[in-house]
Amino acid sequence: MLRVSLHRLSPSARCSCSPRSLSSRSQTFPSAKLRSSVSAMRDFSTSSDLTTKLLFRQLFEKDSSTYTYLLADVGHPDRPALLIDPVDKTVDRDISLVKDLGLRLIYAINTHVHADHVTGTGLLKTKVPGVKSVISKASNSKADMHVEAGDKIYFGYLFLEVRATPGHTQGCVTYVTGDGTDQPNPRMAFTGDTLLIRGCGRTDFQVSFWSTFDWFLLNQIFTLPKDTYIYPAHDYKGFTVSTVGEEIQCNPRLTKDKETFKSIMENLNLPYPKMIDVAVPANLVCGLQDDSSAEPVVATSK
Numbered sequence: 001m002l003r004v005s006l007h008r009l010s011p012s013a014r015c016s017c018s019p020r021s022l023s024s025r026s027q028t029f030p031s032a033k034l035r036s037s038v039s040a041m042r043d044f045s046t047s048s049d050l051t052t053k054l055l056f057r058q059l060f061e062k063d064s065s066t067y068t069y070l071l072a073d074v075g076h077p078d079r080p081a082l083l084i085d086p087v088d089k090t091v092d093r094d095i096s097l098v099k100d101l102g103l104r105l106i107y108a109i110n111t112h113v114h115a116d117h118v119t120g121t122g123l124l125k126t127k128v129p130g131v132k133s134v135i136s137k138a139s140n141s142k143a144d145m146h147v148e149a150g151d152k153i154y155f156g157y158l159f160l161e162v163r164a165t166p167g168h169t170q171g172c173v174t175y176v177t178g179d180g181t182d183q184p185n186p187r188m189a190f191t192g193d194t195l196l197i198r199g200c201g202r203t204d205f206q207v208s209f210w211s212t213f214d215w216f217l218l219n220q221i222f223t224l225p226k227d228t229y230i231y232p233a234h235d236y237k238g239f240t241v242s243t244v245g246e247e248i249q250c251n252p253r254l255t256k257d258k259e260t261f262k263s264i265m266e267n268l269n270l271p272y273p274k275m276i277d278v279a280v281p282a283n284l285v286c287g288l289q290d291d292s293s294a295e296p297v298v299a300t301s302k
């Protein structure tokens, strides 16, 4: 069973910036020990003189037009790193980059159960000892750790906050870099397929388009600071990055009223992803259909 460290802030140390976000201020750092834990609605204290040192790489897999993101805390002595949405075909490239940069990969994280490619999560686990797979509890998939809205995934002194953003699939989440003086500024949102640059994920798989348009996207992503960077899981037009402010203003689907949005989504006429029949069953088990070694473990964080 995964052990989860609990560090609760006093009520006075909390901020009200968003329903699920807590500030990370005051007191002292617990230790230089790696804090590779997932915690919900709680926070670690920070020291004021800490310099944020995020190493960030955007990587591309051309067959499925998928972005994989490498994030590492190079200000931490262990140089802990994580990969968001790795693809099986590019796992060796990613491992090689992690080695070149002298990082220690601790998490392979998915934003959701992908339908167009097989995740590299399982392969990473077999090739890099100690890597833990992470996905949302709502995805009903096998993984070492299951996260929910409000959870924080720490890598060194930095963390990602989990926001539930169903719409493309029921288990879609967005990972947002932490809110605090010691965290990257501007913030960065890894939106998976929920919010694409000048678009959004199709909603004809599992759930209604309302969840994309209505509560989850508009409240969980568009309420972030306008300078928050948007990093999607795919791009089909050559874009690499956007911002919350840019998408609020220019997204051709999400700037419309609900009825227009509904009509747009119902008339996308996209063919089913070529790999869907292979990808979904594989991704429900971390990408390795014959892997019986990793027991699913739920983070007991609440």
Ligand SMILES: N[C@@H](CCC(=O)N[C@@H](CSS)C(=O)NCC(=O)O)C(=O)O
Residues within 6 Å of the ligand: 064, 114, 115, 116, 168, 193, 199, 200, 201, 202, 203, 234, 236, 268, 270, 271, 272, 273, 274, 275
């Ligand atoms: N042609 C690709 C799949 C293209 C596609 O359907 N993309 C999805 C995200 S991956 S399931 C999507 O939501 N697209 C939205 C859009 O507006 O393009 C393939 O065959 O794999």
